[in-house]
Amino acid sequence: MIDPLVIFDLLLALGIVALAVAALATRESFAMIVVFIVFGLVSALAWVRLSAPDVALAEAAIGTGVTGALLLKTLHHLRCATGQPGQNATQAQISAPPVPVGVTLANAAFCGLITLGLAVAFLGAPAAGPGFEGLVAQAMPQSGVEHPVTAVLLNFRAYDTLMEVVVLLAAVIAVWQIERGLSDAPAPVMGEVWQGFARLALPAIVVVGTYLLWVGAEAPGGAFQGGAVLAAVGLLLLLTRAYVPQPAHRGIARGAFVLGTAAFALVALLVASGGRVAFEYPLAHAKTLILLIEGMVTLSIAVTLAALFHGREPMALKHEGKDDT
């Protein structure tokens, strides 16, 4: 008797591969992005089956939700810049000389070889060698939280997470620099229904985001998932024009971008100054410190992701333009 869940796994895996092919094979850019979003959500489901609910949440919220929004925003921008909103965004690039078929085939063969190597490595790896789960379980009482993934992220391997927050900060700095002086695409017009939907949904999203942050100490959830959900609040506010970024708010935004990194580094320095290794939190205050860092990082992530979606530094065009000329 075959386990029904195995059939489910097989169908899900087949669906994931088919969706990946479909996303790249679809000609129309908008359809491509929509198929990609479906692919991301179905992968998140598969990751739940691999007993990784934290990762599934992060993938659904950040990897699919925020990435999908970023892709759609860019597509909208490309179509507006081309001048014909209904036109396919790939139109402008058709003038580029076509790549010879031989080169494409060589590339595909090269990719096939790499994938084959990966498959050999995967099959050759020891089936279930001892990982870190034993060590993590042993050290859990000293971590200050009850959820192993949060303990690894914010305590045992906190350097990784600090650097991750720095990468996010670097990304928003880079985007603001790249888009400096870029003309703004006209914002998509959202109907009355959107305004009402935003009004109804925003409080609920804020509650869900904060809950995800809080529950991360003992169950799947945490700063990144909560931050991404709160970023959705920013996206909705920007899309419904309930909040229009003002040049005067740039200082606040910059402060919010740095807040997570600064709080994280400051806690590490404070802990280190007490004669300990950085991130070796004193047990009595471990949970407080972790929640403090997570709270600050969540705020930072939410504001940074919303800023990445908005793209251009607010009004930088007019101000810097006037100063330069």
Added chain:
Amino acid sequence: MTPDMIYGAAGIAVFGIGLVGALCAQDRLRRVLALKLCSVGAGFLLLVGAWREPPGTPDPVPHALVITGIVVMVSATAVALALIRRLHSLEAEDER
């Protein structure tokens, strides 16, 4: 047939599809999306490595690594998309 074998194969396939797309696609947006597919495939393999037969608990360290990877990927995607928008507007100016 255990979930790790099934999803491991799916992860390798998704990684390969993404790699082909990243190297062979013409459209820039499609290339960025293909790289994202690659990262999802890599995430699959890490999670499969962390998976243990049901009574056992999964290894949390790869889980944390994949979460870090997802956030780094969204940062990289945002920068790549900003570059695409900039490049596109520069090309539009050249044509005029």
